[in-house]
Amino acid sequence: MSIRRLRSNPKTLGDVNMVTEELKNLYYKRLLPIEKYYSFHHFHSPSYEDADFDNKPMVLVMGQYSTGKTTFIRYLIEQDFPGSRVGPEPTTDCFTALMYGEVEGIIPGNALTVDPKKPFRNLDPFGNAFLNRFQCAQMPNKVLESISIIDTPGILTAAKRKLSRGYDFPAVLRWFAERVDRIILLFDAHKLEFSDELTRAFGALCGYEDKLRVVLNKADRVDSQQLMRVYGALMWSLGKVFRTPEILRVYIGSFWSEPRQMCDHYQLLELEEEDLLADIRNLPRNAAVRKLNDLVKRARLVRAHAHVISYLKQEMPTIFCKESKKHNLIYQLPVIFTKIQQQHRVPAGDFPDCTKMQEKLMGQDFSKFKTLKPSLMASLDKLLTTDIANLVPLLQQQELRKKSLPGVLNGEFLGTFRREHYKRDPFKELPRDDESSEVDLDEWVVEKYKPKYDEIFFNLSPNKGKLSGNKVKEWMMTTLLPNSVLAHIWRLSDVDGDGMLDNEEFALAVHLIEGKLEGHWLPRELPSHLVPPSKRLSAASDED
Ligand SMILES: Nc1ncnc2c1ncn2[C@@H]1O[C@H](COP(=O)(O)OP(=O)(O)OP(=O)(O)O)[C@@H](O)[C@H]1O
Numbered sequence: 001m002s003i004r005r006l007r008s009n010p011k012t013l014g015d016v017n018m019v020t021e022e023l024k025n026l027y028y029k030r031l032l033p034i035e036k037y038y039s040f041h042h043f044h045s046p047s048y049e050d051a052d053f054d055n056k057p058m059v060l061v062m063g064q065y066s067t068g069k070t071t072f073i074r075y076l077i078e079q080d081f082p083g084s085r086v087g088p089e090p091t092t093d094c095f096t097a098l099m100y101g102e103v104e105g106i107i108p109g110n111a112l113t114v115d116p117k118k119p120f121r122n123l124d125p126f127g128n129a130f131l132n133r134f135q136c137a138q139m140p141n142k143v144l145e146s147i148s149i150i151d152t153p154g155i156l157t158a159a160k161r162k163l164s165r166g167y168d169f170p171a172v173l174r175w176f177a178e179r180v181d182r183i184i185l186l187f188d189a190h191k192l193e194f195s196d197e198l199t200r201a202f203g204a205l206c207g208y209e210d211k212l213r214v215v216l217n218k219a220d221r222v223d224s225q226q227l228m229r230v231y232g233a234l235m236w237s238l239g240k241v242f243r244t245p246e247i248l249r250v251y252i253g254s255f256w257s258e259p260r261q262m263c264d265h266y267q268l269l270e271l272e273e274e275d276l277l278a279d280i281r282n283l284p285r286n287a288a289v290r291k292l293n294d295l296v297k298r299a300r301l302v303r304a305h306a307h308v309i310s311y312l313k314q315e316m317p318t319i320f321c322k323e324s325k326k327h328n329l330i331y332q333l334p335v336i337f338t339k340i341q342q343q344h345r346v347p348a349g350d351f352p353d354c355t356k357m358q359e360k361l362m363g364q365d366f367s368k369f370k371t372l373k374p375s376l377m378a379s380l381d382k383l384l385t386t387d388i389a390n391l392v393p394l395l396q397q398q399e400l401r402k403k404s405l406p407g408v409l410n411g412e413f414l415g416t417f418r419r420e421h422y423k424r425d426p427f428k429e430l431p432r433d434d435e436s437s438e439v440d441l442d443e444w445v446v447e448k449y450k451p452k453y454d455e456i457f458f459n460l461s462p463n464k465g466k467l468s469g470n471k472v473k474e475w476m477m478t479t480l481l482p483n484s485v486l487a488h489i490w491r492l493s494d495v496d497g498d499g500m501l502d503n504e505e506f507a508l509a510v511h512l513i514e515g516k517l518e519g520h521w522l523p524r525e526l527p528s529h530l531v532p533p534s535k536r537l538s539a540a541s542d543e544d
């Protein structure tokens with residue numbers, strides 16, 4: 001009865017959360033008081049809450065319209081999701097957070113901001129114009145057990161954007177960029193555009209380059225020569241936005257579960273796809289490090305901010321000419337930044353964007369600012385020097401423990417066509433299928449077509465009635481379906497998990513491939529009516 005439960009074990013992360021708990025403590029104890037004291041939240045970013053520490057790793061998918069964002073997400077989770085539309089024109093106009101939930105459904109933005117279990121409570125300040133364009137799609141999906149994914153509206157070129165969005169789009173992106181574990185930035189190799197809007201939106205990502213992975217999508221639509229040109233143009237344009245474009249990793253691929261077009265860099269696409277999937281698969285493993293990183297980054301910004309605010313306070317006259325002095329100080333802000341850097345040895349990189357800070361300062365009453373409070377600053381220094389350092393051994397222990405796990409995301413997630421995936425999970429052979437009552441169990445739907453499939457099977461010259469994984473793989477790859485899809489089909493077809501296919505299993509595989517090519521979604525688990533008759537017996541006797 002609890003066999004099925006065993007299989008999905010996101011709880012393997014159990015003791016792992018020690019580091020997270022400690023980070024939470026440190027935040028509330030050391031950082032939050034200073035943030036409040038110097039109105040940090042008004043200037044930079046709302047306070048963190050429990051859910052910001054406890055949530056699953058999040059992946060933000062963004063890019064220009066029609067680059068294939070929604071399609072990419074469908075491909076990752078291997079299913080469609082509520083409220084999603086795909087098309088050549090701008091289709092998505094909402095931010096959609098895809099999260100795990102027992103029942104499928106949509107939660108609107110306004111409701112999300114009051115749910116303490118979700119990490120979206122402080123999206124509130126972006127206003128109703130945004131909240132009406134924000135939703136959470138919940139569904140019982142294997143991949144979403146381990147990560148959450150955020151689909152975003154496509155960035156439009158000036159010509160396409162007739163109406164303004166009514167909310168600060170780059171600011172929203174920045175809010176997410178600060179909190180997610182990965183930012184996937186999609187470009188269309190077939191139609192590379194680099195508009196001003198895009199550049200502005202990317203500005204929101206500055207400082208989070210470490211989370212960024214760039215994808216040059218639909219790369220099978222161009223030939224190698226064009227691809228090289230597009231790649232070069234992309235790097236050049238990225239170089240104008242990000243200070244260190246050479247550290248950005250660009251993945252070339254065609255991320256959807258449709259057959260690819262044959263091209264001379266086909267092999268490259270497969271390798272790149274595996275790399276990107278591996279990167280995403282490892283997110284849960286690296287989540288604690290990411291949180292620690294972001295907390296340090298935030299603490300450094302808080303320190304710089306506290307110095308700036310207290311400097312301004314100290315410069316303000318007590319009685320006369322307050323307004324003109326204030327304007328003068330705002331004008332002088334770049335110089336003030338430099339002064340603080342020298343006086344307090346705060347690195348230049350810790351400071352906020354000067355222009356933005358100047359804008360925010362305009363509406364403030366400087367005389368209400370607070371002076372430097374030594375006890376708070378000492379507490380902050382302790383956080384940055386000793387507290388964080390003390391966490392590192394704990395983090396390392398945790399890393400080691402997690403490495404011994406088979407893979408934090410379920411083995412079957414984002415499958416790659418590798419040897420370890422040929423081994424089937426023994427628990428999977430007992431699909432409790434609700435539809436089975438309607439389907440006549442004695443009849444195997446594949447039987448009808450089997451003679452046709454047998455012909456292929458025997459042509460591939462089986463050994464002792466079975467085909468090896470490699471032989472089947474070679475044949476399957478002629479369908480031009482992505483490896484990850486073929487791996488899924490393999491997992492469904494190797495019913496007895498011996499790493500080989502007999503004629504029935506092979507027929508099943510071809511049947512699934514044909515279904516896929518006709519545009520059907522693959523089943524997540526093999527429904528009982530698709531289990532080959534000979535395997536049904538053994539499944540039943542295993543159970544005894
Ligand atoms: N790898 C791919 N190869 C070829 N075409 C693709 C690929 N991925 C997506 N497409 C096609 O590109 C179009 C845009 O896809 P999709 O709607 O997923 O993009 P999007 O980035 O989500 O767009 P929007 O910003 O408008 O929401 C669709 O017609 C889709 O079928």
Ligand SMILES: [Ca+2]
Pocket residue numbers: 069070071085086091092152154
């Ligand atoms: Ca979309």
